[in-house]
Amino acid sequence: MNVIEIADAADARLADYLRLRDVNLRRSLEAEHGLFMAEGEKVVRRALHAGYRPRSVLLTERRRDLLSDLAGDLAAVPVYVVPEAVAERLVGFDLHRGVLGSFHRTPLPDLDTVLAGARRVVVLEDIVDHTNVGAIFRSAAGLGIDAVVLAPRCADPLYRRAVRVSMGAVFTLPYTRLTDWYGGLSTLRDLGFRLLALTPAPGSVPLADALAGAGPGDRHALLLGTEGEGLSARWLDQADARVRVPMADRDVDSLNVTAAAAIACYELVRSG
């Protein structure tokens, strides 16, 4: 491995790893260089395993041997080893996981490619919280959803926190992003997907009822709206059915979006 020891947090070679909690800086830096950040041993290994091409890896001194079995995969890139204190100054917090990987993004596939052969997909309208996006990917991948489609303003699945919370599911579950919010759902309908809008509002039917009688050739798209406000009126109108997770009457008016998503994915795979 091309191990390079660096003792200065201001060293330009470490620029990919600068101030990981500064959301604005990271957004522009990652867009400009077409990179994303993988954090923690398991997630770095999964990014490599999924075929993402590394730009570099950063290890703290205590964890310098963490990836020594990956010398082959990492032969072409610098492996920076820095003291713990330097890592903390560089990234802006205690890097107790001890490893970060900077990876090249790849172009998103087009919608037809992502949907080819997919029977059960999740469509995220404007989930703005990276933690929620990551959690939904993890559940969707784990439960057997085939693909995820993002509205134009949904948060980035390859943002560091989303990647970490997803435990790398963002690498394996195919996804893409709509360029057109207003008309974007029509492509799904044209491909035969039945659009199920998840909403706790009155007039929705229990998801299991909406799926009763579904056959093995049916295609379903589960639409999930933003935290708090839920789906837009436009997307609710475009849906073929409004569905809900049945709630008990106990002063709790709704589920967290990640809990609702997990249950809805489970029910979709079970009976859809």
Place this chain on the structure above:
Amino acid sequence: MNVIEIADAADARLADYLRLRDVNLRRSLEAEHGLFMAEGEKVVRRALHAGYRPRSVLLTERRRDLLSDLAGDLAAVPVYVVPEAVAERLVGFDLHRGVLGSFHRTPLPDLDTVLAGARRVVVLEDIVDHTNVGAIFRSAAGLGIDAVVLAPRCADPLYRRAVRVSMGAVFTLPYTRLTDWYGGLSTLRDLGFRLLALTPAPGSVPLADALAGAGPGDRHALLLGTEGEGLSARWLDQADARVRVPMADRDVDSLNVTAAAAIACYELVRSG
């Protein structure tokens, strides 16, 4: 209302609200005074509505009228109004929600009381993250679980973050804590509960299969283990069945504990 304007973050009357992110300080302070903290308008209202007795309320100047309709409920306690900057110095972060309530804890009910009439309960072994405890309470309450039982070392549902993430579900869903980890489950079994241990380990059966044939008089207790490690060998051995949420084979080895809990509660209410 007994409105008291205070401009000094060091004023002793504000001691209940000191350094809300200092976990060690808060644990001892809240235990010593038998208090808990409710954060945000909705959660403060729900604590009052659930019958918890307030010690005081703190409002920032911009939000001073937020609870003015509650003059009756708050007649007996001081309502502190402080400038935004004082609130930030006091609690240790930007109090953008603008309202905090300090409430008296009440003694936990005993296990028999909590389980009387309950058919579906969730038992948390050692969930250590307050966010996870709060999320599980919110899902359990929303989906219709009757009660929650905590192992001795499970995180406190009345800790501020747990309260907030639960959206107040910790006030309405009956719960108590076992004093005996080793033998604690025997009480549940003696009361006729069938103990279902949720675990992704080999040998577990899909939860829906384990519940097939359940009758309306059956009692079920769903055992959830700690983040990462899962249930202890002791509790797995004590269970009547080991159950799992069926997973797709997509490099995702497990669900987040809150997602797994949501799905398991949903399935338990649907078919248990």
